[in-house]
Amino acid sequence: MARPVVAIVGRPNVGKSTIFNRLIGDRLAIVEDKPGITRDRIYGVSEWNGKAFSVIDTGGIEIDGEDTILKSIRVQAELAIEEADLIVFMCEAKSGLTNADEEVAQLLFRSGKPVILAINKVDNMKRAEDIYEFYSLGFGDPIGISGSHGTGIGDLLDAVTEKLPEPKDEEYDEDVIRVALIGRPNVGKSSLVNAILGEERVIVSDVAGTTRDAIDTPFERDGQRYVLIDTAGMRKRGKVYETTEKYSVMRAMRAIERADVVLVVINGEEGIIDQDKHIAGYAHDAGKASMFVVNKWDAVEKDDKTMQHFENKIRDHFLFMTYAPVVFLSALTKQRLHKLLPIVQHVAQQHSLRIATHLLNDVVSDAVAINPPPTDKGRRLRINYVTQVAVKPPTVVVFVNDPSLMHFSYERYLENKIRGAFNFEGTPIRIFTRRKS
Numbered sequence: 001m002a003r004p005v006v007a008i009v010g011r012p013n014v015g016k017s018t019i020f021n022r023l024i025g026d027r028l029a030i031v032e033d034k035p036g037i038t039r040d041r042i043y044g045v046s047e048w049n050g051k052a053f054s055v056i057d058t059g060g061i062e063i064d065g066e067d068t069i070l071k072s073i074r075v076q077a078e079l080a081i082e083e084a085d086l087i088v089f090m091c092e093a094k095s096g097l098t099n100a101d102e103e104v105a106q107l108l109f110r111s112g113k114p115v116i117l118a119i120n121k122v123d124n125m126k127r128a129e130d131i132y133e134f135y136s137l138g139f140g141d142p143i144g145i146s147g148s149h150g151t152g153i154g155d156l157l158d159a160v161t162e163k164l165p166e167p168k169d170e171e172y173d174e175d176v177i178r179v180a181l182i183g184r185p186n187v188g189k190s191s192l193v194n195a196i197l198g199e200e201r202v203i204v205s206d207v208a209g210t211t212r213d214a215i216d217t218p219f220e221r222d223g224q225r226y227v228l229i230d231t232a233g234m235r236k237r238g239k240v241y242e243t244t245e246k247y248s249v250m251r252a253m254r255a256i257e258r259a260d261v262v263l264v265v266i267n268g269e270e271g272i273i274d275q276d277k278h279i280a281g282y283a284h285d286a287g288k289a290s291m292f293v294v295n296k297w298d299a300v301e302k303d304d305k306t307m308q309h310f311e312n313k314i315r316d317h318f319l320f321m322t323y324a325p326v327v328f329l330s331a332l333t334k335q336r337l338h339k340l341l342p343i344v345q346h347v348a349q350q351h352s353l354r355i356a357t358h359l360l361n362d363v364v365s366d367a368v369a370i371n372p373p374p375t376d377k378g379r380r381l382r383i384n385y386v387t388q389v390a391v392k393p394p395t396v397v398v399f400v401n402d403p404s405l406m407h408f409s410y411e412r413y414l415e416n417k418i419r420g421a422f423n424f425e426g427t428p429i430r431i432f433t434r435r436k437s
């Protein structure tokens with residue numbers, strides 16, 4: 001089920017990133033906790049009242065050529081209006097209501113999107129009175145919060161989860177594979193879409209001001225039904241916007257949430273940059289099947305080792321996604337294009353693979369026999385049994401004597417053993433450890 005997206009919008013310095021950190025708390029993006037990955041936080045997942053949602057702080061989206069602060073936040077607001085399901089509009093009590101706030105408020109108001117008005121820096125009782133002037137913005141009760149003290153965050157989360165739209169029912173049948181192509185501008189996403197569909201066609205016209213509704217492109221190949229998610233998004237906007245990191249991540253978030261299989265498209269001519277990592281990291285965190293598509297392979301000067309070298313580079317950069325297959329192709333010459341869809345189909349199957357409990361337990365008992373869990377202060381982790389509780393992605397619960405004794409490295413060991421036995425190519429596996437006395 002697609003997680004809704006919440007965007008935080010507001011002037012610089014009102015405290016957006018402080019609140020962002022508070023909202024996602026210790027529920028950091030999964031890939032960030034793993035060794036070998038360092039990155040600025042771009043998005044996070046939050047859960048409150050049993051509802052999970054992604055949060056993105058639109059602050060810091062610097063737009064080339066947009067010199068004024070007002071222009072920048074206007075772009076942020078437009079982006080949030082297009083991409084988010086709910087907007088947290090943040091102002092601050094300290095400086096009071098400003099013209100910039102009012103202007104952004106009008107944009108948000110006209111959009112009709114659900115908006116929660118949060119007034120930050122309400123650090124004391126006196127400040128609590130300062131929030132009344134924000135009623136004039138027309139978003140109902142402003143919620144006073146303090147990023148410094150952490151007060152009001154629960155109220156804010158209550159308001160968010162209350163107004164958050166229900167996750168939509170899936171528009172497609174179970175057997176349709178939903179595919180999202182993501183990647184930086186100019187890696188060849190739209191060329192690839194055209195090549196896959198086998199005809200030269202314009203996916204959608206660049207009509208300025210059209211509201212972006214996701215346009216999906218369904219097709220069938222060799223008896224398998226697919227849908228390319230959000231092909232309209234690839235043609236939207238000037239590419240200037242998309243060169244900024246947060247913009248492209250945010251642009252990709254919804255498509256990823258709606259997909260089964262994410263194609264991380266990389267430009268073979270250019271190699272890998274951090275931005276590729278962040279987008280791929282989101283696919284991983286969202287529990288999607290994924291694969292790397294190295295495009296423009298026609299333009300690369302090669303010898304018999306070039307492919308292996310490039311694949312090694314991918315493995316070095318994406319340590320958290322060793323499971324994702326790599327395909328080298330050219331959307332232009334259609335070289336090796338025929339390899340793509342069979343792999344997509346394969347990883348989609350792996351994504352919904354269900355392993356019988358007794359088989360899983362056989363593998364885990366063998367793993368434990370070969371390499372028993374380490375002891376911690378004289379206590380040893382004891383695994384009672386293991387069971388797969390979900391697919392898409394495959395999710396395994398390990399019942400143990402004491403979950404605090406399960407260490408990351410041992411969990412990784414078990415995951416590798418499970419993969420060794422059942423493969424799960426192209427899909428992340430989630431492992432939860434629970435107490436069972």
Ligand code: GDP
Pocket residue numbers: 010011012013014015016017018019059120121122123145146147148149
């Ligand atoms: P952003 O630019 O909107 O992301 O704002 P930041 O989160 O970077 O915060 C800007 C400044 O405001 C920083 O110096 C924060 O420490 C400070 N700040 C954030 N929240 C609060 C708060 O609740 N009260 C006060 N007094 N300062 C805050």
Ligand code: GDP
Pocket residue numbers: 183184185186187188189190191192234295296297298299329330331332333
């Ligand atoms: P997008 O921004 O990711 O959708 O990228 P486009 O599909 O618009 O492609 C960007 C540029 O790369 C265009 O000039 C394409 O003609 C070119 N391109 C796309 N695929 C290939 C390829 O396989 N080989 C070569 N040499 N160029 C390509």
